[in-house]
Amino acid sequence: MAAPGGVLDEASIESGQALSKSISEDFKRPQFGTRFLTDPRQVFQHNAWDNVEWTEEQEAAAKKKVQEHSQPLPTEKQEEYDCRANEYWNDFYTIHENRFFKDRHWLFTEFPELAPQCQLNHDTSPEDSGIGDGCQGDLDQGQSREGTPQLPTDVDFPGCTATYRILEVGCGVGNTVFPILKTNNDPGLFVYCCDFSSTAVDLVKTNSEYDPGRCFAFVHDLSDDAAVNPVPDESLDVIVLIFVLSALHPDRMQASISRLARLLKPGGVLLLRDYGRYDMAQLRFKKGRCLSDNFYVRGDGTRVYFFTQDELHEIFNLAGLEKVQNLVDRRLQVNRGKQLTMYRVWIQCKYRKAPTEPPETEDEASGAKKT
Numbered sequence: 001m002a003a004p005g006g007v008l009d010e011a012s013i014e015s016g017q018a019l020s021k022s023i024s025e026d027f028k029r030p031q032f033g034t035r036f037l038t039d040p041r042q043v044f045q046h047n048a049w050d051n052v053e054w055t056e057e058q059e060a061a062a063k064k065k066v067q068e069h070s071q072p073l074p075t076e077k078q079e080e081y082d083c084r085a086n087e088y089w090n091d092f093y094t095i096h097e098n099r100f101f102k103d104r105h106w107l108f109t110e111f112p113e114l115a116p117q118c119q120l121n122h123d124t125s126p127e128d129s130g131i132g133d134g135c136q137g138d139l140d141q142g143q144s145r146e147g148t149p150q151l152p153t154d155v156d157f158p159g160c161t162a163t164y165r166i167l168e169v170g171c172g173v174g175n176t177v178f179p180i181l182k183t184n185n186d187p188g189l190f191v192y193c194c195d196f197s198s199t200a201v202d203l204v205k206t207n208s209e210y211d212p213g214r215c216f217a218f219v220h221d222l223s224d225d226a227a228v229n230p231v232p233d234e235s236l237d238v239i240v241l242i243f244v245l246s247a248l249h250p251d252r253m254q255a256s257i258s259r260l261a262r263l264l265k266p267g268g269v270l271l272l273r274d275y276g277r278y279d280m281a282q283l284r285f286k287k288g289r290c291l292s293d294n295f296y297v298r299g300d301g302t303r304v305y306f307f308t309q310d311e312l313h314e315i316f317n318l319a320g321l322e323k324v325q326n327l328v329d330r331r332l333q334v335n336r337g338k339q340l341t342m343y344r345v346w347i348q349c350k351y352r353k354a355p356t357e358p359p360e361t362e363d364e365a366s367g368a369k370k371t
């Protein structure tokens with residue numbers, strides 16, 4: 001498994017500088033998911049170690065720490081954070097603008113569905129692979145769409161003539177959208193992106209790389225069951241959620257994912273990367289920050305949940321999607337200068353809507369036996 005690191009995370013919200021440094025160090029690494037710590041004395045030799053095993057004691061200590069800080073805030077406070085959720089994110093983007101923008105080259109290693117025509121060599125460094133400049137792969141993207149049902153031609157919506165449609169939900173300032181537009185040069189591609197923060201969406205639309213001929217950014221609250229989507233059901237090939245589901249109230253996660261699943265074409269995939277249970281960011285929450293089990297409010301009013309693999313599996317399963325991947329990425333990040341160790345836990349999922357069965361041939365319909 002290739003394991004990306006350095007995403008907009010807790011550290012970025014409280015200490016952008018530190019995170020930017022750790023991101024850039026991560027991107028210099030030649031290959032993700034291959035550096036294993038076998039000798040604990042060597043921990044400070046590198047900036048990060050992949051797939052670290054947690055001991056039982058470490059897991060028990062993390063659980064205890066979480067329990068100690070799990071007294072929930074009063075209901076009025078909870079309601080305020082809920083009602084004003086998008087205002088807190090607007091404030092966040094007003095302050096930070098797009099300073100956290102980073103080209104995430106790992107996106108295409110982990111999620112090749114975002115640029116299926118690019119045949120990436122997983123043994124090659126992101127820098128060497130040339131994906132940042134766009135790529136011309138041998139595989140015609142159309143090949144991956146064979147058998148995909150086409151929408152009625154009289155349906156009019158942004159990108160209605162496209163043949164490969166990707167939606168990013170909770171896009172922030174475009175950390176995923178712009179790399180997709182740059183890398184995936186399929187002429188049939190159209191990318192949708194939305195966020196409930198109008199400030200974030202404005203930052204996307206005013207970015208010099210925003211091309212309305214290939215992309216449509218819009219304000220949309222994923223958790224609002226009355227919100228209208230600009231695309232019809234069964235029109236999307238890929239939906240991406242990167243550190244977004246965790247920002248929703250846990251009570252609204254299931255319905256939100258079920259609504260998104262309806263937008264996928266048969267055979268389409270939903271890709272997610274998000275916080276895992278006992279990630280360093282969870283363990284750092286002190287008393288007075290807990291909203292409900294494993295759900296917290298940060299100092300700036302934005303909220304975050306920490307998932308287990310099983311919880312995510314259940315949500316996707318109930319939305320009628322089939323598991324392709326559901327993995328936990330445990331990484332040990334190291335601050336060599338300060339001799340600090342940080343245990344990160346992320347979960348990565350791919351869930352697919354079942355493809356439609358090909359129509360029965362006449363022989364099959366009449367029950368004729370094949371010889």
Ligand SMILES: C[S@@+](CC[C@H](N)C(=O)[O-])C[C@H]1O[C@@H](n2cnc3c(N)ncnc32)[C@H](O)[C@@H]1O
Binds near residue numbers: 247
């Ligand atoms: C941690 S940030 C991640 C942003 C982006 N995906 C990235 O990786 O850079 C979470 C994003 O989710 C958005 N968000 C939170 N709740 C949302 C909701 N109910 N509907 C749509 N977007 C939401 C926030 O505004 C914010 O941009």
